[in-house]
Amino acid sequence: MINGVSIDATSELQAKVRSLLEQPDTSFNARIATASVEFEGVSPLRWLANYPREARLYWSGRDYGMEVAAIGEADCQYSPSAADLKGLRSGLGSMLSGCEHGVRYYGGIRFDFCQPYEGQWDSFGAWRFVLPRFEVRKDSKGTMLRCNVVVPDDRAQMNLILEQIEALRVPVQAFQQLPKPIRHRFCPDTQKWESIVNWVLRAVQISSLDKVVLARETTVDFPAPPEPITILQQLQGNSPSCFHFLFEPIPGRAFLGASPERLFRREGRSVESEAVAGTRPRGHSDLEDERMIDELFGSAKEQREHEFVRISLQEEIARLAAYVTMDVQPSIMRLASEIHLVSRLRAILRQEYTSLDVLEALHPSPAVGGYPSDLALEVIREREPFDRGWYAGPVGWIGVNEAEFAAGIRSGLVSGSVMRLYSGAGIVRGSTPLDEWDEIGHKISGLAKVLDLYASSVQADFQYA
Structure with a gap:
């Protein structure tokens, strides 16, 4: 059958x-x-x-x-x-x-x-x-x-x-259609976002804080509950080269997303991880893509943001590993709507350490929290006006001497007839509130397209540069 x-x-x-x-x-x-x-x-x-x-x-x-x-x-x-x-x-x-x-x-x-x-x-x-x-x-x-x-x-x-x-012998059901969105709201809104980003930029100038990843929650209302499986099925189509996940502990409440970022993969004592930071939108042609790639490699701001993640990853894994090797220079990760800098790491775990040791060492990474981590977390707790929950936390699986986790980013939470979308951007010296607002829009564009946020007249201001 x-x-x-x-x-x-x-x-x-x-x-x-x-x-x-x-x-x-x-x-x-x-x-x-x-x-x-x-x-x-x-x-x-x-x-x-x-x-x-x-x-x-x-x-x-x-x-x-x-x-x-x-x-x-x-x-x-x-x-x-x-x-x-x-x-x-x-x-x-x-x-x-x-x-x-x-x-x-x-x-x-x-x-x-x-x-x-x-x-x-x-x-x-x-x-x-x-x-x-x-x-x-x-x-x-x-x-x-x-x-x-x-x-x-x-x-x-x-x-x-x-x-x-x-009871598993049931007729196959077609994927349900999604209802059209009727309204949305940002948290923080653009005015509050500008205030928070400027506060962080001042803190970066006068303290040992180097980077804070700030996030936005976009709440979307529907006339009826959207089916999480349909959202994920369509998200797979427009967000290839990602980890796709859904966790629905009770019917109608599901956390789902398409994350490009591996936290780590373990097989026996072998561990793979990666530093992903530094972003540009995809161009409309190969020529425009090449221009964006040149901008990434030429931007002191993007290189600095990537280096914080890269250094932290190598230092944390080195504490647990008998052997570590990492790309000498970052390369390019191409996604459907963005281009990122990525540096890949491979290591041999020391015998006494477990998958949860690796997870604790790597989360929260500067890619989702900031650098130094403790200072960045204090800022997020004080300044972000919503609960991240599982957003940007580790999601994946764990077995006997094997595991795989991704960062739970580019994600959303379905709760009945409401869906909350989450995305973030790293604030470092050289960031601007407008550029980072546009970046978080690009990062959540896969889910926004699935939910028809661009096409709906109600969503006239839900546009990304």
Whole structure:
């Protein structure tokens, strides 16, 4: 069955899950077991659209061709608030200990634990990582439907899980159409933005502060709730070469986006990361692109902004690594609407360090917070008039000696009939409020086009240079 779950597939999966849960086990410690069946001819995102009443998540990597769509929860590591990652370390460490390769928890972490929490982020918490009950994984080797169970805990609900597998046999649903936006508002507005940027520029002149990444929240109202899966499906089409993600802990409340920026990828002891900073809009021709690239390499302001990220990345990874190598000079990252400077790093992690050690070392990077980090965070807490929540925080997945995280930027939060869009820009010596306002507009243009913000007459001032 194309894009649907066949009777044969569900019957095979039920038999495998029954076998896992009926196996005798003398241990009282929880362990994760996985049953999987082939699932060819399936679009993971279209499959995910079939389950609007479930907790859902989606992840597709930028470079490695892995695509995952998942529903339900076999286990959830969640904290409504936290001061650090100790609880996450303990929870994931216990559950992943002794697991087979390929078991993964998917989720994200708040940008800043110290920032006051706003209600729209309640379902996401300080962190939330989910071992899905059901996931469709597609890679170069094929597509598999997986069911994760926790033994012995799930033995008591084996019949329910088997019924849930049976319920996967549903007709394929088409992607829903999106409603047209009716109004929007910026936070901060242009006047307040100018005031905040000028304050930061004065602070850069008279203190040891070098860079602050300031963000904008654009709230868009709709006459009816937009379907997050449709938004993501269209975003994939206009934002290639990005990490695409969606986390929907409760139906109708979803954080999603298309991030160009890898925080890090780990396989065994090998770690990859990158410094992405310095931006120009794409031109209308190859010739204009080349002119923008020349501007990037020739701009002292853009080079300075990139160097802060580059230096910090190398220093933080060096503390954890036995070996580090980084590009001698930045190269160009071309996206659909912008061009960035990028410097790539590779390292060999020392034996005693974990994926969460790497994550803590790298977040928040100067690419999303500023430099020095502590000073920049103080400014963001005092001056930004909204809660970033998961925006610019790490999003991705973690398994046994493997992980991949992106910065949760170029993103938005769907809450019923409201969607909040987020993007930011690095303020350094040489920045101007108008140029940075235009830059954050370019960075969120992928989502703005999907939501039809340019075409709507109500959005006449939603224009970007």
